[in-house]
Amino acid sequence: xxxxxxxxxRRERLYVLFAAVALFSGIVLYPVLRASSAYRQEKLxxxxxxxxxxxxxxxxxxxxxxxxxxxxxxxxxLSQTEGLLFERIGNDVMxxxxxxxxxxxxxxxxxxxxxxxxxxxxxxxxxxxxxxRGTGRYPEILNFFYLLETHRPLIVVDHFSMAxxxxxxxxxxxxxxxxxxxxxxxxxxxxEPTEPRMKLQMDIHINCRAVEGGAK
Numbered sequence: 001x002x003x004x005x006x007x008x009x010r011r012e013r014l015y016v017l018f019a020a021v022a023l024f025s026g027i028v029l030y031p032v033l034r035a036s037s038a039y040r041q042e043k044l045x046x047x048x049x050x051x052x053x054x055x056x057x058x059x060x061x062x063x064x065x066x067x068x069x070x071x072x073x074x075x076x077x078l079s080q081t082e083g084l085l086f087e088r089i090g091n092d093v094m095x096x097x098x099x100x101x102x103x104x105x106x107x108x109x110x111x112x113x114x115x116x117x118x119x120x121x122x123x124x125x126x127x128x129x130x131x132x133r134g135t136g137r138y139p140e141i142l143n144f145f146y147l148l149e150t151h152r153p154l155i156v157v158d159h160f161s162m163a164x165x166x167x168x169x170x171x172x173x174x175x176x177x178x179x180x181x182x183x184x185x186x187x188x189x190x191x192e193p194t195e196p197r198m199k200l201q202m203d204i205h206i207n208c209r210a211v212e213g214g215a216k
Contacts, residue, residue, distance in 0.1 A: 084154040085209040088126070092116055095128055099206065103132065106151075107144040110134035110200065117203075126208040129158075133202075135165055137195040144200075153206065160202035 089098050096116040104112055117129035136144075141162065148155050 083152050084207070085126075086153045086206050088208040088210075092128065095208070096130075099128075099130060106147045107134065107136070107140065109140050110136040110144060124207070126210055127205055128208065129203065129205045131203055132200070134200045135197055136200065137197055139195065141198060141200055148204070156205050156207075158203040158205060160200065162201075163199050165197040165199050 086095075089095055096114070099116075100112075100114045103114055112132055112134040114133075115131050117131055119127070119129065134141075145157075148157060
């Protein structure tokens with residue numbers, strides 16, 4: 001080997017040295033550098049995964065705190081509205097009977113006719129709609145509205161209308177009376193004016209509390 005190198009010129013020796021270095025680099029250093037690069041890339045990926053996991057945990061912590069806050073606010077709201085919901089009593093027929101009894105007790109002089117309305121597909125769960133008709137004098141109707149507005153659980157009036165009841169039959173009977181009786185009735189009416197009877201029609205609804213375990 002020494003004889004071979006001594007026969008070469010200085011430039012040729014440099015070429016041989018460079019070739020040996022290149023060969024050494026290709027055989028030894030390149031695999032080492034490649035493995036080092038792959039290891040570095042692997043660690044970078046692990047670092048990014050750890051950062052992403054940390055961000056996820058931080059988001060979960062913030063979300064959990066937000067959920068706890070919203071849950072407490074929801075409980076507070078539910079406690080405030082606890083007295084606004086009716087207790088569900090059996091099926092719709094039983095609820096209709098219960099509401100009918102309650103409204104008749106509130107307005108015994110109005111001769112109320114109450115019927116439950118068929119729920120629509122867009123109706124909120126637990127909502128029951130009722131149609132109410134009756135006749136009475138204005139003070140009685142006004143007192144009925146007051147009782148509806150102040151009642152708890154809540155009774156919501158969606159629509160109402162009032163009209164003076166037609167008294168044609170009463171007018172015809174007065175015309176057939178003798179003259180003396182007519183004059184007496186006029187004096188009586190002038191001395192003691194009476195409230196006209198009115199026809200009331202309204203649509204109301206109530207909201208029932210959900211039954212645990214589903215409706216029976």
